[in-house]
Amino acid sequence: MQIHLSDDGVPLYQQVVQQIRHRILSGQLSGGDEMPAIRTLAERLRVNPNTIARAYRELEQAGLVEKRRTRGTFVSASPTSMSAKGKREAIEPAIDQLLVLSQGLGVDAKELSQWILRRDEELQRKRGESS
Amino acid sequence: MNNVQASVPDAVVVENLSQRFGRTEALNDVSLTIPQGTVFGLLGLNGAGKTTLLRHLLGLHQPRVGSVRVLGCSPITDREKVMRRIGYLSEEDSLPTWMRVRDLTGFCEAIYPRWDRAYAAELCEWFELSPDAKLRSLSKGGRARAGLIAAIAHKPDLLVLDEPGSGLDPIARDDILQAIIRTVSLEGRTVIFSSHLLDEVSRVCDQVAIMHQGKLIESMPMMAVDERYEEWILRSRDETITTQHARRDCPVEAGLGWHQEDGEWSLLVPRQSELSPTALPPEWQWIESRHVTLKRLFEAHVRAPRQSVTAEARDDQTSGREGATMETSS
Numbered sequence: 001m002q003i004h005l006s007d008d009g010v011p012l013y014q015q016v017v018q019q020i021r022h023r024i025l026s027g028q029l030s031g032g033d034e035m036p037a038i039r040t041l042a043e044r045l046r047v048n049p050n051t052i053a054r055a056y057r058e059l060e061q062a063g064l065v066e067k068r069r070t071r072g073t074f075v076s077a078s079p080t081s082m083s084a085k086g087k088r089e090a091i092e093p094a095i096d097q098l099l100v101l102s103q104g105l106g107v108d109a110k111e112l113s114q115w116i117l118r119r120d121e122e123l124q125r126k127r128g129e130s131s
Numbered sequence: 132m133n134n135v136q137a138s139v140p141d142a143v144v145v146e147n148l149s150q151r152f153g154r155t156e157a158l159n160d161v162s163l164t165i166p167q168g169t170v171f172g173l174l175g176l177n178g179a180g181k182t183t184l185l186r187h188l189l190g191l192h193q194p195r196v197g198s199v200r201v202l203g204c205s206p207i208t209d210r211e212k213v214m215r216r217i218g219y220l221s222e223e224d225s226l227p228t229w230m231r232v233r234d235l236t237g238f239c240e241a242i243y244p245r246w247d248r249a250y251a252a253e254l255c256e257w258f259e260l261s262p263d264a265k266l267r268s269l270s271k272g273g274r275a276r277a278g279l280i281a282a283i284a285h286k287p288d289l290l291v292l293d294e295p296g297s298g299l300d301p302i303a304r305d306d307i308l309q310a311i312i313r314t315v316s317l318e319g320r321t322v323i324f325s326s327h328l329l330d331e332v333s334r335v336c337d338q339v340a341i342m343h344q345g346k347l348i349e350s351m352p353m354m355a356v357d358e359r360y361e362e363w364i365l366r367s368r369d370e371t372i373t374t375q376h377a378r379r380d381c382p383v384e385a386g387l388g389w390h391q392e393d394g395e396w397s398l399l400v401p402r403q404s405e406l407s408p409t410a411l412p413p414e415w416q417w418i419e420s421r422h423v424t425l426k427r428l429f430e431a432h433v434r435a436p437r438q439s440v441t442a443e444a445r446d447d448q449t450s451g452r453e454g455a456t457m458e459t460s461s
Contacts, residue, residue: 009422
């Protein structure tokens with residue numbers, strides 16, 4: 001996996017979680033695919049093995065991967081079975097950023113939520129047109 | 132690869148260690164514990180005491196005040212036993228340059244009962260070092276790699292690296308990092324290394340300690356850096372304000388590493404505190420919160436020693452406004 005780690009302060013395990021989560025949720029990794037061994041990925045990325053172990057643990061708790069004893073870590077068969085709490089936790093940082101930005105511009109949360117809905121409709125329409 | 136647990140024995144235990152060289156206090160009441168299986172990063176400016184501390188682990192200094200245990204033994208009285216289980220690489224280019232690579236590995240094989248000839252050969256190949264090459268003819272990076280082989284091919288229980296990457300090219304540094312990860316991936320092995328390359332430290336370490344003027348001022352799991360602090364970026368409406376006044380006027384007493392650029396301030400705030408960026412007085416505007424990098428935390432500790440600045444802020448009422456330059460220049 002071509003995982004890119006930046007040194008801008010976002011904890012490394014979170015960067016690993018985000019990039020693997022993206023690959024799973026967008027279907028680039030599918031159910032049953034084997035994940036690289038912790039050691040292998042740690043050596044490749046030049047990071048502490050505990051960082052990868054923690055990232056895998058988070059992905060496991062989110063229902064995205066599963067450990068099979070002695071055989072390694074695999075992408076879950078139905079990765080969309082993420083718990084509501086897990087989904088919220090995955091989205092929350094982006095929401096926080098939006099809120100900060102909109103508060104700075106004097107846009108209240110209600111207006112912001114309407115913009116989100118409107119934008120979603122726009123994007124769905126575009127997708128409909130292109131397919 | 133162990134998680135830090137109470138049941139894991141400690142590879143290194145240093146208690147209340149002090150060391151003077153003449154009038155210089157090289158180590159001042161240093162205590163630290165490194166559990167087995169940890170990659171421990173030791174940070175500090177030149178002269179902070181890192182090398183002295185590492186030399187104590189190798190039995191090269193005798194503790195007068197305090198004690199040192201390495202792999203359960205004293206590195207002074209059990210020196211031979213301890214040294215067989217330790218690998219060591221220093222920043223100095225101190226290998227005997229008249230030797231060939233094969234002489235060096237042969238020499239190590241004679242000293243270390245656990246020397247792994249096949250592993251040494253594998254490392255030579257990986258580093259593209261010819262066994263016939265004279266150490267003198269190698270580049271600095273090549274000699275560092277040869278030194279690394281001598282330090283790790285006996286699969287030491289403790290690997291001590293004193294600024295291993297300094298002055299080396301990025302590829303050589305990368306080889307060293309990979310060797311560190313490999314070493315710790317072998318069960319239960321411990322690595323302690325000192326470095327100025329904070330991005331590298333934050334990647335490979337699970338525990339970091341910051342030394343300053345002979346004292347160990349902070350030691351914590353690498354993952355706790357982000358859990359313990361966040362960085363706030365603030366703007367003060369008073370553009371002439373100095374560091375001392377900022378510390379007094381802005382009610383973030385626990386803030387660390389105040390640093391100003393063009394009226395914008397950066398400081399580290401403990402996450403557990405009751406402080407909220409929305410509760411600042413009107414002269415202060417909050418711009419954003421950021422993740423804290425190890426580099427930022429390190430600067431906060433070594434650039435602005437807490438006690439001296441608070442002392443200044445308390446008794447300095449008149450001359451204040453030019454005093455900030457020392458801390459704010461970068």
